[in-house]
Amino acid sequence: PRRVLSGVQPTGNLHLGNYLGAIRQWVEFQNTDQVDDEGNVVPTENFFCVVDLHAITMPQDPKDLKESTLASAALYVAAGIDPKISNIFVQSHVSEHAELTWLLNCMTPMNWLERMIQFKEKARKQGESVGVGLFDYPVLMAADILLYQAQKIPVGEDQRQHLELARDIVRRFHDLYCKGNQYKKRCKAAGIPSRQPFVEPEAMIVKEGARIMSLTDGASKMSKSDANDGSRINVLDPPKVIRDKIKRCKTDDIRGLEWDNPERPEATNLLNIYLAVQPDRTKEDIVEEVKDMNWGEFKPLLGDAIVAHLEPIQTRYHEIRADEEYLNSVLNDGAAAARGIAAQTLKAAQVAMGFATKA
Numbered sequence: 001p002r003r004v005l006s007g008v009q010p011t012g013n014l015h016l017g018n019y020l021g022a023i024r025q026w027v028e029f030q031n032t033d034q035v036d037d038e039g040n041v042v043p044t045e046n047f048f049c050v051v052d053l054h055a056i057t058m059p060q061d062p063k064d065l066k067e068s069t070l071a072s073a074a075l076y077v078a079a080g081i082d083p084k085i086s087n088i089f090v091q092s093h094v095s096e097h098a099e100l101t102w103l104l105n106c107m108t109p110m111n112w113l114e115r116m117i118q119f120k121e122k123a124r125k126q127g128e129s130v131g132v133g134l135f136d137y138p139v140l141m142a143a144d145i146l147l148y149q150a151q152k153i154p155v156g157e158d159q160r161q162h163l164e165l166a167r168d169i170v171r172r173f174h175d176l177y178c179k180g181n182q183y184k185k186r187c188k189a190a191g192i193p194s195r196q197p198f199v200e201p202e203a204m205i206v207k208e209g210a211r212i213m214s215l216t217d218g219a220s221k222m223s224k225s226d227a228n229d230g231s232r233i234n235v236l237d238p239p240k241v242i243r244d245k246i247k248r249c250k251t252d253d254i255r256g257l258e259w260d261n262p263e264r265p266e267a268t269n270l271l272n273i274y275l276a277v278q279p280d281r282t283k284e285d286i287v288e289e290v291k292d293m294n295w296g297e298f299k300p301l302l303g304d305a306i307v308a309h310l311e312p313i314q315t316r317y318h319e320i321r322a323d324e325e326y327l328n329s330v331l332n333d334g335a336a337a338a339r340g341i342a343a344q345t346l347k348a349a350q351v352a353m354g355f356a357t358k359a
């Protein structure tokens, strides 16, 4: 089967960037039949993970981590990830993620990680106290993906470099450990097939939601780590808060709205959001509506459109959170399904490296 895997870190509240860049795409993918070149429907298995091991690469208050983790999982379901179709699980519930990370750590050159833009940005903010885990973050992410032989990885634009790294790790691993008769012999002795354990993953990036920018600065992306909550719309913000944030968000002095004018990043961003929360409309239709408006006319429309899109998700979210047993059963089932595959892949990687695996 074809496999899809993605994840979001459970840090605080998920925002519109996480939702439009990642989760909404997962929902669409899950609900669309995947067909091959000949038009045959390809069976697809979806894995959506709450990456709590990634979250702790930045300082986390232990009193919040559990709540954020459950809240994120509930939001996946509320946004439309159907546990009957897709597997939802918590990364730390499947210990193979941490184990494979160690194997990959030992064959990934340090200088590949030193090039990672996200590490450099986050490390700068942390100063002297930056943890080893933050440096290692992309290797853990590679392990998440490789354990499931996932081919398609739906993410926002900022994850492209991490996916390139995952591909490089696959090639290096296969080159170092999965060639020749010795490899075949090791597999045979362990009773496993001698095909390569991993698959090179590919990023899947949406157009309009790929890079949602901050509401207070059209040049930097909407982010959980921005100290100013007014810079982002959180998926669980109440309607009044959403409308207020939009009312106060940064704009310019020009009348009329337009897309893709490099001088007007805020206009492009707000139009992208306006389009993304109205999936039934086209860009042309929206341009026609707003091209002569001033910001004062446009902002209430935008606020209303976001509220209308998020309200059903919020309602569903609160229903799910009221039934802890249901959420736990979703996560237990998801982890069981994930573990079944992850354990086989980890074993294949161990055999490739020559470990004395348990007989």
Ligand code: TYM
Pocket (backbone or CB within 6 Å): 005, 006, 007, 008, 009, 010, 017, 018, 019, 020, 021, 022, 051, 054, 140, 141, 144, 145, 153, 154, 155, 156, 157, 158, 159, 162, 209, 210, 211, 212, 213, 221, 222, 223
């Ligand atoms: P995280 O939690 O930082 O982001 C989760 C997802 O949200 C996307 N995203 C955005 N998209 C558009 N505009 C934005 N402003 C914006 N901000 C965030 C991210 O691109 C991402 O898709 N390292 C991953 C989590 C991860 C993962 C994985 C993803 C861990 N293991 C395996 C895929 C496969 C991350 O960025 O999390």
